[in-house]
Amino acid sequence: MTTQGSDSDSPAVRVSKLGYVGFETPDPARMIEYYTKVLDFVLVDESPETAFLTTGTDHHCVVLTKGEAKGRTTVGYEVWEELGDAQRRLREAGYDVERRSDIGPGTPDVLVLDEPGTDVPLHLITAQDPSGTKGYTPLRPTKLGHVAAFTPALEPMQKFYQDLLGFKWSDTVGDFFVFLRCNADHHAANFMASTKLAGMHHVAYEMRDPDHLISMLDHLAKNDFRLAWGPGRHGPGHNLFTYHKDPDGNTIELFTQIDVVHDEAKGYWEPRPWHEEYPMGPRTWEVDLATVNQWGIVNPEMLEH
Numbered sequence: 001m002t003t004q005g006s007d008s009d010s011p012a013v014r015v016s017k018l019g020y021v022g023f024e025t026p027d028p029a030r031m032i033e034y035y036t037k038v039l040d041f042v043l044v045d046e047s048p049e050t051a052f053l054t055t056g057t058d059h060h061c062v063v064l065t066k067g068e069a070k071g072r073t074t075v076g077y078e079v080w081e082e083l084g085d086a087q088r089r090l091r092e093a094g095y096d097v098e099r100r101s102d103i104g105p106g107t108p109d110v111l112v113l114d115e116p117g118t119d120v121p122l123h124l125i126t127a128q129d130p131s132g133t134k135g136y137t138p139l140r141p142t143k144l145g146h147v148a149a150f151t152p153a154l155e156p157m158q159k160f161y162q163d164l165l166g167f168k169w170s171d172t173v174g175d176f177f178v179f180l181r182c183n184a185d186h187h188a189a190n191f192m193a194s195t196k197l198a199g200m201h202h203v204a205y206e207m208r209d210p211d212h213l214i215s216m217l218d219h220l221a222k223n224d225f226r227l228a229w230g231p232g233r234h235g236p237g238h239n240l241f242t243y244h245k246d247p248d249g250n251t252i253e254l255f256t257q258i259d260v261v262h263d264e265a266k267g268y269w270e271p272r273p274w275h276e277e278y279p280m281g282p283r284t285w286e287v288d289l290a291t292v293n294q295w296g297i298v299n300p301e302m303l304e305h
Helices: 028-038 085-090 152-162 210-222
Strands: 017-024 042-046 050-054 062-066 070-079 098-100 110-114 122-124 145-151 169-172 178-182 189-193 201-204 227-231 240-245 252-258 281-283
Touching: 017 028, 017 122, 028 050, 028 062, 028 178, 042 169, 070 145, 070 201, 085 110, 085 122, 152 169, 152 178, 152 189, 210 227, 210 240, 210 252
Parallel strands: 017 062, 070 122, 145 189, 169 281, 201 252
Antiparallel strands: 017 070, 042 050, 050 062, 098 110, 110 122, 145 201, 169 178, 178 189, 227 240, 240 252
């Protein structure tokens, strides 16, 4: 496998931001309570079957739909291009794409295409309607940071995201786990190769800093949500991390201090004291303890593939 992929100079479209992720849940009320009372999200819109929640000014970053318990049922990305031009270029690249106005509130104009090798529809938008949410709260995460998933074919998936959607390669662990970015943040999407597991690996929400993260962890504990892994510091991305399970059993990461690129021309991460080399840029990591967690504690379940 080619770890860096092709980083095409002319992708069909250019994704600029991870917008939202969808979940199916057998108990929407329970999940709404978790997101609003525990994670401090705002419920923006609700129907008997679907709920839309946000951390900020975008209409939503989480969509809950009644069904079987399942994470990453859809993923929405913002793109730089006008949607008519994006639709044309995607079709010229050989992909079926549909333009729809009925996806849901907050996104009246959406391009829909299938992610290769999965049953996950991708939604491409230029922006969302405003949520109307104002003010500051001491607990709420700052944003939806990234979504990780399993894939039976890692190289084609990486090629799809880089060549078609304009993502850039950030890091690879061994030959089975790739990290891809669409803006300055180290990754918005990451994929783990697996022939026995499918679906979402985890979803991650960003906290402002370690103090913010600690405040949320104390709040989780008061609401009887215990950590499955962490705190620790990953090698790729170098983010300070914690993981817990939501009421449906989805793995939720809360993180802070993720690597960022401040100068695309130079292409290396903003220097941090915990980096392994200087300057620190994209690399292929050995599969070892320090790669998974610089602080030394590993949860084998998170590495199963």
